[in-house]
Amino acid sequence: MVEATGKLPITSQPPIGVVIELFTKLAQEGKKVIMLTVDSVLSGTYQTACVAARQVMDDIKGADIRVIDSKTAACPISGIALEVLKHTAAGMDIDEAEKMAREMVARTETFFSVNTLDYLQKGGRIGAVGALIGSIFGIRPIVHLDKEGRLEVADKCRTRKKVMKRMVEMAAEKAPIEAIFVAHAGALADAEDLKQQLQGLFPNVPTMLTGIGTVLAAHLGPGAIGVFVRRKA
DSSP: OHHHHSOOOOOOOOOHHHHHHHHHHHHHTTOOEEEEESOTTTOSHHHHHHHHHHHHHHHSTTOOEEEEEOSSOSHHHHHHHHHHHHHHHTTOOHHHHHHHHHHHHHTEEEEEEOSOSHHHHHTTSSOHHHHHHHHHHTOEEEEEEOTTSOEEEEEEESSHHHHHHHHHHHHHTTOSEEEEEEEESSOHHHHHHHHHHHHHHOTTSOEEEEEOOHHHHHHHOTTOEEEEEEEOO
């Protein structure tokens, strides 16, 4: 669609009314809530959820809603959620669960790269001149999310092969590692290759491979690939 129209699909965070409705339903059922959102630098969902949580807790006595900025995107959020669910099912209370989730967020490292700079340019993440120069010289940046979830260029490579090699190196530099995640947008073969390389380095570390969600993929473009590692405490 982008190739045909030259325009990105329109994406939007959930309307606050929908979030309030969800929180209200859960609170009325007597459930305590921990919500993990996509990186607040990439999306306004975190801010919306915080406003909705405050409103519902003001309106419903005993409502307990904790909103956590994951400062990452894609499958590592699922990885954190699954760990929290496992421990709460075993009896962990919400205070301990929130602390655990925040600690895992702080130990998660995010690296991703794109196959073309066109989508970042159309989405306003880089300027037209930067995209043109990058395309001419075949530059493929590797982006890292810092401790505040902000995008920073960690390295620049000329070929896809070098990108993948460098991403594995940067992920390995974060050892010791307790979990590995690989996500892609229409680049399954490359994702499988990255997964195999990382499993070769860390054979006993659980590894999850998934596709990148449509919203993120719309801004990164086809061929985007991400490597996420969670460091041991």
